[in-house]
Each structure stands twice: as structure tokens, then as C-alpha cells.
Amino acid sequence: MDFAIDLIKAFVVGGLLCVIGQILMDRTKLMTARIMVIFLVAGAILTALGIYEPFVDWAGSGATVPIIGFGYALAKGAMDEVAKEGYMGILTGGLKATAAGITAAIVFGYFAALLSNPKSK
């Protein structure tokens, strides 16, 4: 039962975050990259304020899969690493926590593009 509730929470929360993005896109005509950056920075700020982490605990993938969760991971990584390693964590924490995702995106992304056939226009 918990399992089903977690799935529903992920669906509804993730969906609502996408609706916020959609409304921003429709109302402001912002470009994709700008929307992503806005979500990301919002995630970092909300995490620094201590708001986003409880939200992640509650909503699971609904809060981490949207790009705002990437901002959360970066900020949380920086905070955890500062707590653990001191000032060096300022420089290492963010990218360390997100290294797997960024590396996967670069490696899979490059090879997927390499093996693909761009659609004929």
C-alpha cells in the first residue's frame, strides 16, 4: 500500500512541477535552457533554506526527477561536503554529488548522438 501511495505521490508532485514549467513557458515564452536554469537555481535556494529536503523525503522521485531536483542534489552535496570536509567542500561538494548523473548524460549522450541518424529534413 505504501508502495502505491509513493507512486501516486511521485506522479502528482512531478506532474505539478511540470505544470509550473508549462505555465512559465506559455505565459513568458521563455526558452528551454532558461526554464531549466530557473528550476535548478530555485531547487538550490529551497534546499539551502531547508525547505526542499523534507519535500524530497515526502515526494520521492516526484521531487528529484524534475530538474529542480538537480539543484537540490547540487546544494545538498555542497552542504554535506562542507559539514564533512570543511571549506574544501565548497568547491567539491556540488559536482561530487551530481558527478554520476552528469557523467552519464555526457557519455550516453555523446554515444547516442554518434549512433543516431538525424531525421531528414
Place this chain on the structure above:
Amino acid sequence: MADVSTLKKDYQTVVDKHSPKNEVLKNSFKAFWVGGTICLIGQLITEGFIYIGFSEPDAGTLSTITLILLSTILTALNLYDKIGNYAGAGSIIPITGFANSMVSAAMEYKKEGYIFGMGAKLFTVAGPVIVFGTISSVIVGILYYFL
């Protein structure tokens, strides 16, 4: 010249037919269910990894990587763009949209070469995201260190 008013009326009907009627609501609904479904799939994958014995943080990371892998494959097969045309932000906001932006830009500039074409264009959208993400994390780290 009596036809002018008729023409104007015709023109107005054409305009009405093509102008968006409550597009925001319709687009939001599409974004909601597609984006929600992607997050639900992420949750399922995470639970799956936990079930086979991974720790919760590792399962989360592996789930992200799996979503990225799926997205790059769908993009290479020209399928993710089709989802994107329908779902708008529903396909952009999830992490799969980030991976998609990398592959589709690299695909488009393939003809400009493997290094400056693909290697550089991979970061057309991902570049700003990583730059601002890194800057944010450093600012958060500094604040956390001193406060």
C-alpha cells in the same frame, strides 16, 4: 465592394479557428500527465533497485542514470522529440529533458564534426545548466560554511 464585410467576417472565422482556446489549460494537462508519468517511472526504478538490495541513495542515483540512458536512446531514435511536441514542459522539466537537450543538439550538429560539432553542441543547453548549477552549489557551500 459589398464583399468587403463578408471577407472580413470570413477572415475573423479563420482567425478564431486558429487562435488558441484555453491552450494553457490543455498544455498544462498534457505536461502534467507526461511529466508525472516520467517521475512515476523514476520512482518505480528506484524502488526496484532498493528491492534488489541497493541502498536508498545508490538506488536514487542509479534511477537517475537509468532515466538518462532511456532518454538518450529515445532521442537517438527520434522518439523523444515526438513526446516533447505533445507534452511541452512535461518532457523538458524531468531530468530526461536535460539528457534529451544534449543528444538532440549534438545530433543536429553531427555534420560539423565529432569534436567541434558534437562535442561542443552537446552543451548548448546543458552548459548553462551546469554553469549555474555549479555556481549555485558554491554559493550554498559558502553560506553553509560561514553560517
